[in-house]
Structures are given as C-alpha cells and as structure tokens.
Amino acid sequence: MEMPAPNQNVLSRKSQIVERLQSVLPIGAVIHTESEVRAYECDALTAYKCPPLCAVLPTSTEEVAAVLKLCHEMGVPVVPRGSGTSLAGGALPTADCVILGVARLNGVLETNYEDRYIRVQSGRTNLSVTGAVEEMDFFYAPDPSSQLACAIAGNVAMNSGGAHCLKYGVTTNNLLGVKMVLMDGTITEIGGEHLDAAGLDLLGLICGSEGQLGVVTEATLRILRKPEGARPVLMAFNDNEVAGECVADIIKAGVLPVAIEFMDRLCIETTENYAKAGYPDCNALLIVEVEGAPEEIDEQLALIKDIARKHDPVELREAQDEEEAARIWLGRKSAFGAIGQISDYMCLDGTIPVSSLPMVLRRIGELSDEYGLKVGNVFHAGDGNMHPLICYDANKPGDLELCEAMGAEILKLCVDAGGCLTGEHGVGIEKRDLMTHQYAQQDLDIQMAVKDVFDPEWLLNPAKVFPLDSSASRRMAAE
Amino acid sequence: MVKTEQELAEAVKVATGPLHIRGGGTRDIGNPVDGDVLSTAGLTGITLYEPGALTIVAQAGTPVSEIEAALDAENQRLAFEPMDHRTLLGSSGTPTIGGVVATNASGPRRISVGACRDHLLGVRFVDGSGTIIKNGGRVMKNVTGYDLVKLMAGSYGTLGVLSEVSLKVLPKPETETTLVLHDLTLNNSVVAMSAALGSPFEVTGAAFVNGLVHIRIEGFETSVAYRAGKLCELLAKFGEITQTEDTASAALWSDIRDVKCFADHDAVTRVSIKPSAASEFAENLWQTLRTDLAMDWGGGLMWFSMTEADGATHKALQNMCAGTGGHATLLKGPETMRADVPVFQPENPTVTALSQGLRNKFDPRGILNVGLMG
Numbered sequence: 001m002e003m004p005a006p007n008q009n010v011l012s013r014k015s016q017i018v019e020r021l022q023s024v025l026p027i028g029a030v031i032h033t034e035s036e037v038r039a040y041e042c043d044a045l046t047a048y049k050c051p052p053l054c055a056v057l058p059t060s061t062e063e064v065a066a067v068l069k070l071c072h073e074m075g076v077p078v079v080p081r082g083s084g085t086s087l088a089g090g091a092l093p094t095a096d097c098v099i100l101g102v103a104r105l106n107g108v109l110e111t112n113y114e115d116r117y118i119r120v121q122s123g124r125t126n127l128s129v130t131g132a133v134e135e136m137d138f139f140y141a142p143d144p145s146s147q148l149a150c151a152i153a154g155n156v157a158m159n160s161g162g163a164h165c166l167k168y169g170v171t172t173n174n175l176l177g178v179k180m181v182l183m184d185g186t187i188t189e190i191g192g193e194h195l196d197a198a199g200l201d202l203l204g205l206i207c208g209s210e211g212q213l214g215v216v217t218e219a220t221l222r223i224l225r226k227p228e229g230a231r232p233v234l235m236a237f238n239d240n241e242v243a244g245e246c247v248a249d250i251i252k253a254g255v256l257p258v259a260i261e262f263m264d265r266l267c268i269e270t271t272e273n274y275a276k277a278g279y280p281d282c283n284a285l286l287i288v289e290v291e292g293a294p295e296e297i298d299e300q301l302a303l304i305k306d307i308a309r310k311h312d313p314v315e316l317r318e319a320q321d322e323e324e325a326a327r328i329w330l331g332r333k334s335a336f337g338a339i340g341q342i343s344d345y346m347c348l349d350g351t352i353p354v355s356s357l358p359m360v361l362r363r364i365g366e367l368s369d370e371y372g373l374k375v376g377n378v379f380h381a382g383d384g385n386m387h388p389l390i391c392y393d394a395n396k397p398g399d400l401e402l403c404e405a406m407g408a409e410i411l412k413l414c415v416d417a418g419g420c421l422t423g424e425h426g427v428g429i430e431k432r433d434l435m436t437h438q439y440a441q442q443d444l445d446i447q448m449a450v451k452d453v454f455d456p457e458w459l460l461n462p463a464k465v466f467p468l469d470s471s472a473s474r475r476m477a478a479e
Numbered sequence: 480m481v482k483t484e485q486e487l488a489e490a491v492k493v494a495t496g497p498l499h500i501r502g503g504g505t506r507d508i509g510n511p512v513d514g515d516v517l518s519t520a521g522l523t524g525i526t527l528y529e530p531g532a533l534t535i536v537a538q539a540g541t542p543v544s545e546i547e548a549a550l551d552a553e554n555q556r557l558a559f560e561p562m563d564h565r566t567l568l569g570s571s572g573t574p575t576i577g578g579v580v581a582t583n584a585s586g587p588r589r590i591s592v593g594a595c596r597d598h599l600l601g602v603r604f605v606d607g608s609g610t611i612i613k614n615g616g617r618v619m620k621n622v623t624g625y626d627l628v629k630l631m632a633g634s635y636g637t638l639g640v641l642s643e644v645s646l647k648v649l650p651k652p653e654t655e656t657t658l659v660l661h662d663l664t665l666n667n668s669v670v671a672m673s674a675a676l677g678s679p680f681e682v683t684g685a686a687f688v689n690g691l692v693h694i695r696i697e698g699f700e701t702s703v704a705y706r707a708g709k710l711c712e713l714l715a716k717f718g719e720i721t722q723t724e725d726t727a728s729a730a731l732w733s734d735i736r737d738v739k740c741f742a743d744h745d746a747v748t749r750v751s752i753k754p755s756a757a758s759e760f761a762e763n764l765w766q767t768l769r770t771d772l773a774m775d776w777g778g779g780l781m782w783f784s785m786t787e788a789d790g791a792t793h794k795a796l797q798n799m800c801a802g803t804g805g806h807a808t809l810l811k812g813p814e815t816m817r818a819d820v821p822v823f824q825p826e827n828p829t830v831t832a833l834s835q836g837l838r839n840k841f842d843p844r845g846i847l848n849v850g851l852m853g
Contacts, residue, residue: 112753112755113677114670114673114677114754114755115673115753115754115755115779116673116676116677117753137679138677158622159622159626161620165619165620166619169593169597170620172597172626172629173593173597182829186829188827188829188830188833189827190830192753192804192805193752193753193804193805194751194752194753194779194804194805194806195589195590195594195751195776195779195780196583196585196589196594196633196751197633198751198806198808198823198824198826199823199824199826199830199834199852199853200630200633200634200637200638200834200837200852201583201596201629201630201632201633201634202630202830202833202834203629204596204626204628204629204630204632205625205626205627205629205630207626207629208622208625208626209625209626225677225678225679226679227679227681228679248531248532249531251531251532251533251650252530252531252553252650253650254554254650254651254652254653255650256649256650292681292702293702293705293706293709295701295702295705296698296699296701296702296705299699299701299702300699351618351619351620351621352618353529353532353534353617353618354529354531354532354533355529355531355532380620383618383619383620384532384618384619384620385618385619385620418616418617418618419616419618420616420618420621420623421623422621422622422623423618423620423621423622424620424622425622426622427622427623427624431623435623435624438616438623438624439613439623439624440613442610442611442612443612443613443614443624444624446606446610446612446614446627446840446841447614447624447625447627449840449841450625450627450837450840451625452840453833453836453837453839453840454833454836465624465625
C-alpha cells in the first residue's frame with residue numbers, strides 16, 4: 001500500500017515542532033523519542049507500519065485546539081487516533097505527522113436518564129459508555145467487536161456498527177451532538193441534546209468522515225433502556241445458500257430480530273477447536289437473537305423456528321438458560337481470534353443486499369479456489385454486512401499481495417452486487433484505491449470539496465479515504 | 480417538465496438565474512424564494528423494491544402514496560412516518576418522496592426508529608452546476624466515503640436537486656394500541672412520557688395533544704397486550720388511563736403526525752429541544768405570550784401556534800432555544816411574516832460559516848433555493 005512521501009520540510013523541523021508542542025501541553029504529553037513513538041506506528045491493520053514524527057496526548061479540548069492551531073501554523077499534518085483499533089488503517093501515521101491521541105480524554109461529563117443521553121469525552125471506550133449507565137439499566141447500542149478497547153472518537157470517525165445494528169442502527173443513528181476542533185484550532189459544537197439539526201445536518205456529515213474534517217473531543221450519545229431479556233437460537237444448515245434464503249424469509253415475515261449472525265464451515269470448525277462452544281457439524285450456521293419479555297421472546301422464536309424448519313435445518317437449538325445463550329454466542333464472538341490462531345488473515349467488510357447473499361458466497365468460494373487462499377465467512381447477515389476472512393502467510397513472500405488482490409476482487413464483487421466496499425470499518429488506506437470502483441470522479445470530487453471547506457490545507461489525516469492520485473493536487477498544495 | 484435525471488441536469492446547467500426547486504409543492508417551508516420553478520414531479524417511478532432486503536429505491540418525484548401502496552402490499556412501511564404537510568399548511572398537490580427527504584420529514588416514530596435521514600440509504604442528485612452525483616447506495620450499512628446522504632436530507636433543495644432516493648423500510652406491526660392519560664399538568668405530561676420512553680416496553684409514540692398524553696405501542700398482539708399492561712402499571716400514578724386500539728389508534732397518530740390540531744392557525748413554530756426543558760419552556764410562554772401548544776417525541780418536539788402572525792412569539796422561541804439548546808423553525812406563516820423573521824434558527828458563527836462553505840461548493844453559482852434556509 002503506497003503512502004505519500006513525507007514532507008522533508010516538516011521532518012527537518014522535528015525538534016522545533018516538538019518544542020512548540022511541549023510549550024502548550026502538560027509534561028509527558030508529547031511523545032517523541034524513536035523508541036516511544038513506535039507504540040503509535042500502526043493500528044489494527046498491522047501489515048502497515050510507519051512511526052510518526054511524534055505523538056501528543058492532550059487532556060482537554062483546549063489542549064487539542066492548541067495542538068491543532070500550532071500544527072496548522074507550522075503546516076504539519078495531523079493524524080487523529082482513538083484507541084488504534086481501526087482495521088482499515090484509519091490511524092496509520094506518516095513519518096511527517098503528529099499523532100493526536102485522545103486516550104486521556106476519557107471522562108463522563110453528564111448522564112441524563114430523563115432525556116436519555118450521556119455526554120462523554122471522546123477517548124472513552126465504547127463498552128465503558130454502557131458501563132457508566134448500566135446501574136440504571138440503560139445501555140449504549142452500537143457494539144463493534146472491539147468495544148472493550150475502541151474509543152468513541154474512533155466510532156464517530158468511522159461510523160462504527162456492530163452485531164445489533166439491525167435493530168438499533170449504527171453510530172450515526174445514536175449520536176446527538178459533538179464538540180469538535182477544526183484544523184485551525186476553532187472549537188465548535190454541532191448538534192446538542194435534541195433530535196434533529198437546526199440547519200444543514202453537519203453532524204451526519206462528520207460522523208464517518210474518518211477524522212478528516214475535525215477532531216471530536218466530546219460526544220452526546222443516545223442511551224436506551226435495556227430490554228427485559230434476550231435469547232438466541234442457533235440454526236444449523238447444510239448449505240450456505242439455504243441459510244441465506246432463511247435470512248431473507250425471516251426478514252420478510254415481519255419479525256425483526258436484534259441480530260442475525262452467519263458463520264460458514266471454516267469458521268465453525270476453527271472456532272469449535274478453539275472455543276469449544278459445542279456447535280453442530282454443519283456447513284452454515286445462523287445465530288438469531290430476539291429481545292423482550294419471556295412470553296414475547298417465545299412468540300418471536302416460535303415464528304422464526306417455523307420459518308427455519310421450512311429450510312430443512314440440521315439442528316435448531318434455542319438457549320434454555322443464560323449459560324446456553326452465552327455458549328451460543330461464544331463461538332461467534334471468538335471467531336476472529338480463532339482464525340487468528342491458525343493463520344494470518346485479512347478481514348474484509350463489504351456489504352451487499354441480503355438477496356445477493358447466496359450468489360456472493362458462491363463466488364467467494366470460487367475466488368478462494370482460484371487464488372488458493374482459504375476464506376472464512378462470519379458476518380452480520382441481517383444487514384448484509386459481510387466479513388470474509390482471507391487467510392494468508394505473512395512470512396511467505398508475495399502472500400500478502402496475493403491476499404490483497406483477492407480482497408480487492410471480493411470488494412468489487414460486493415459493489416457489483418449492489419453493495420459497497422465497507423459497511424462499518426471505514427476506507428482508511430485499505431480501500432482507498434478501490435473508491436473509484438464504487439464512485440465516479442465527480443462523486444469523489446464533491447466529497448473532497450467537503451474536506452476543502454473544513455480543512456482547506458488538507459492537513460488532517462490527508463492520505464486516507466481518497467485515491468492518492470485523486471487527492472494529490474490538494475495535498476501537494478499544502479506543502 | 481423534466482422527466483429524466485439527464486433532463487434535470489441539463490435544466491440546471493443551462494439556468495441563467497435562480498431556481499425555485501420543488502417536488503409536489505405541498506411543503507412551502509422556509510424563507511420565500513425567488514426564481515423559475517424547477518419541479519422534480521415528472522421524475523416518477525419505483526426503480527427497485529426488495530422486501531427481503533428491506534429496501535426501496537424511487538425517483539424523487541414519485542408520489543408518497545405510490546410508495547406507501549407498494550410497501551403496504553408487502554406488509555411493510557416507511558417506519559419514520561413522514562408528515563403530510565398538507566393538513567397543517569393547507570396546501571394541495573401530491574407529496575413526493577423527494578420532498579419528504581429534502582425536508583427530512585419525520586413523524587412521531589422518530590423517537591424509536593429514527594428520522595427520515597436515518598432511513599435514507601442513498602441519494603442521486605444534481606448539484607448547482609448541473610453535475611449528477613451519487614452518494615451512499617442501497618445497503619443498510621455503508622461507510623464508504625463521506626456521508627452526503629445525511630447532508631442532503633433536510634437540505635431543502637439548497638445543495639442539490641434530488642433525482643433518486645433509496646430508503647430502508649420495515650415490516651408493519653400486527654397491531655397497535657394507544658394509552659391515553661387524562662388530567663395531567665404540563666410538567667407531569669413530560670415526566671410521564673419520559674417514564675414510558677425510559678421503560679423497556681418499546682414505546683413508538685409519546686405525544687401531548689389537546690391536553691391529553693398519548694403513548695403508543697406496536698407489535699405482535701400478545702406482546703402489545705403484555706406491554707400495555709406493564710405500562711399501565713408504570714403510569715398508574717399519573718391518574719386515569721384509557722386505551723384506544725388498532726385502527727382508531729392509527730387514525731389518532733396520523734392526526735398527531737400531521738399536527739392537525741393547529742391546521743386552523745395562521746402561524747406555527749416547531750421547536751426541537753431536550754424533553755426536560757420542554758415544560759419550563761412552555762410555562763414561560765403560556766404566561767407571557769399565550770400560545771397554544773402540542774408536543775411530540777416525548778416533549779422533544781413542541782408545536783406552538785400563534786393566533787396573530789406577528790413574528791414576536793417566534794423570535795421569543797428562538798431566543799429561548801439559543802439559551803437552552805435546540806432550535807425553533809417557523810413552519811407555517813404568511814410569506815410576509817417569513818420574509819420578516821429568521822424562519823430557521825440562527826446557528827453559531829462557525830457552523831454558519833461551514834454551512835455557507837458547503838453551499839458554495841455544492842452550488843457555486845448560488846442558484847438553488849437561494850436563502851430558503853437563511
């Protein structure tokens with residue numbers, strides 16, 4: 001993956017830049033020695049690494065503003081970073097950038113149960129937002145797999161989803177307002193505690209802009225009352241396509257489960273060896289979860305099982321108690337880890353219309369044979385958000401490139417099927433060069449024009465999202 | 480009248496002066512606009528409808544009624560419950576799906592399932608220089624590039640002229656019921672609605688109209704009965720509760736959605752705030768300005784009607800919003816009044832500058848519904 005050459009004019013001023021940053025930040029908030037900056041050389045897309053010029057860890061919105069104002073003045077690129085869990089390289093540094101980490105901004109500023117929102121600093125982890133309201137039986141709905149570690153800042157930047165968005169939506173549907181700092185150091189508030197925008201919906205634009213429009217330091221999030229209960233049912237089939245048809249039938253029947261998760265044979269076997277969840281021997285497995293009071297759950301699951309029976313399942317297993325429910329989810333939740341135990345892998349994130357599920361799965365199987373790389377499929381089937389895991393050997397020369405080439409083919413397949421390149425991980429650097437497959441030049445131009453408005457010098461996370469040649473003239477103008 | 484996206488693009492490209500963009504012309508909202516009318520009402524038709532994928536794609540000028548009929552045949556619906564503005568505004572014509580999107584029209588169910596913008600999956604539009612642009616798509620999860628889809632929702636034709644929209648749809652529930660709470664003070668109304676919305680019983684409507692609080696529950700029959708029972712227990716302390724079921728309940732919410740109670744008033748301001756600020760807000764105004772009031776979204780959406788279209792009440796509401804957070808829009812008022820006051824809430828200088836910056840990029844010649852949003 002190509003990254004732009006670092007600006008020598010910035011590299012040569014490192015000591016001056018560090019000194020000036022130190023002058024506006026508390027002691028210990030500027031990380032600049034060669035060994036220490038290594039901690040920031042990559043995010044969860046570990047195939048790509050580059051130590052930054054330095055990293056800063058401000059403790060307030062005002063300090064974030066001071067850092068950005070300085071970097072703006074000195075023409076230094078800034079890469080914002082939440083917890084560094086991006087799978088798309090959203091927080092990958094360049095050698096000439098300052099990493100702006102929000103990890104020390106992790107407080108809860110306000111909880112309001114009457115109006116059902118919480119206001120937090122953006123470095124707070126996703127799960128600890130729910131943690132802050134759990135005692136009152138409330139929760140924050142978006143639940144990306146990395147929720148133990150990932151920060152709200154990153155969730156807002158990438159518009160993160162999770163397993164339960166079929167019912168609750170993704171970050172943008174649960175975000176009410178932000179405090180944000182623009183690249184020139186201006187602090188502004190967008191949205192608030194109310195439900196809609198006064199004028200243009202800038203909040204909707206900022207969510208998912210991959211840290212290219214501003215640095216979010218505070219977020220106001222909707223919180224919801226927890227349902228009375230939830231129960232999963234595990235459904236095993238002998239055929240991927242049949243499982244796919246079952247998903248469509250469930251949705252058409254008028255039940256709306258909170259989650260419909262899919263796993264194929266490779267994932268089932270691998271997680272079974274790893275997590276011992278007790279999954280049946282089958283080719284395709286669905287986990288369907290519904291919520292409500294016990295009688296409501298009974299009613300919905302009865303309907304869902306009736307539908308499943310028409311598709312000749314190998315097994316239908318409804319959780320009888322909490323422990324069995326946890327075991328049904330165990331395998332799904334450890335799927336990525338399990339695959340990681342047997343191989344290096346690349347995780348894709350293309351989304352397709354649910355109706356094309358059988359066709360796309362079949363084609364992925366064919367590509368797997370053509371490329372000679374194994375692919376495991378585990379994904380959110382209800383909303384068509386696929387997560388093919390392509391296995392490769394990082395130590396084998398050329399294997400990563402082969403894996404990337406195959407990944408690109410799968411993502412193009414998703415777009416051609418009526419879907420998109422990324423459903424919840426973001427473009428980052430990973431899918432940057434595939435953007436032209438989904439969008440025409442004028443579609444990209446208007447998006448880049450949006451960045452021109454927020455960050456005219458293109459200093460904020462500049463080498464992401466857009467194909468490098470498309471953004472070149474804008475990025476060069478900054479130097 | 481333009482009939483295709485290409486013709487629409489051409490019409491914008493060759494325009495030499497300001498354009499007044501409209502769909503069915505039933506939502507005359509905003510500061511009065513000059514210019515030649517460019518209507519999308521000729522771009523009609525459902526392009527794609529996949530019930531199993533919960534998605535529908537339609538040309539911007541497609542009548543809302545046509546979409547609703549197609550969805551109804553599959554027992555689905557637009558869950559965000561778009562308001563039909565004809566009732567309140569006294570307008571006639573055929574509401575279009577493009578108009579719904581351009582005004583981000585969202586009804587009572589906004590509090591549980593989200594607004595129009597939350598159900599909008601993709602757009603195609605023509606920008607101010609006549610270029611055809613697409614953003615988003617037709618899948619429910621999509622973070623590929625910037626989300627211009629949200630930006631276009633509620634931009635009132637000031638950033639581009641919508642040609643096609645793609646929406647998420649949801650199954651229709653088996654039944655619905657409404658609990659009606661009588662004898663509540665205004666303050667207690669908000670408290671009662673907050674209690675219902677903060678319960679696990681999945682309330683899909685919470686409104687205060689004609690002095691009564693209405694709480695809606697939808698779903699499978701047994702589940703609705705169960706939750707109605709639980710909510711009655713929870714809300715018993717607020718006094719007498721009666722129940723309105725099924726089609727009568729649906730008719731009730733259709734009136735609430737369309738703010739039918741204020742159809743006869745000359746001027747109506749729509750206020751969006753956090754619910755806990757609602758009662759103080761209302762008490763204040765009742766005493767000083769004597770407006771009439773209805774609330775939706777558990778108090779998060781307030782409708783103030785004015786007997787005299789003089790603008791002072793509206794300005795007072797905007798001033799109050801500036802203090803508490805939130806915003807006030809003059810949704811209905813004679814043209815003279817709308818020309819005289821800021822229809823939309825003035826925003827902070829940074830947001831104003833960013834919004835203007837975006838308008839300059841999307842509409843460099845400044846010809847699309849100029850000044851409509853202020």
